[in-house]
Amino acid sequence: MSVSIRLAKFGKKNAPTYKVVVANTKDKRNGRFIDVLGFYNPHQKTSSFSIDKEKYEEWQKKGAMTTQAVEKLVSGKYNYTKYNPKSKKIESSTEV
Known part of the structure; x- marks a missing residue:
């Protein structure tokens, strides 16, 4: 059984908080730990x-095993960037 130290997402919609957990690598991100x-x-x-x-x-x-995000958090080099989805371009179709 391989084990990893990773972030598990908790909190509200658009305002996540994370727990640093030890979990089986085959379990889901927010699953059992x-x-x-x-x-x-x-x-x-x-x-x-x-x-x-x-x-x-x-x-x-x-x-x-430790994930890159947790390694950077522990070393103090982690930079959190909020996810911003790209806006879809609306293609205008000119049919004659």
Whole structure:
């Protein structure tokens, strides 16, 4: 069983918050998880991030893979960008 440390999405529509969780890699993003290590809220003026370093290091020693987002959050280099879908161009059809 391979295990990963990743972000699980929680919160309201258009205002997500994330939990840093340890989960089986085959489970869904918001599915079952083994342990909660911390949280991340990008919508405050100063985005708040908290993680239990001891648990994080313990799970890494056990062989848990870490996602890029969690690695950047822990190192302090993560930049949250809100998803903005591209607007669809309306094609005008000229039929004669």
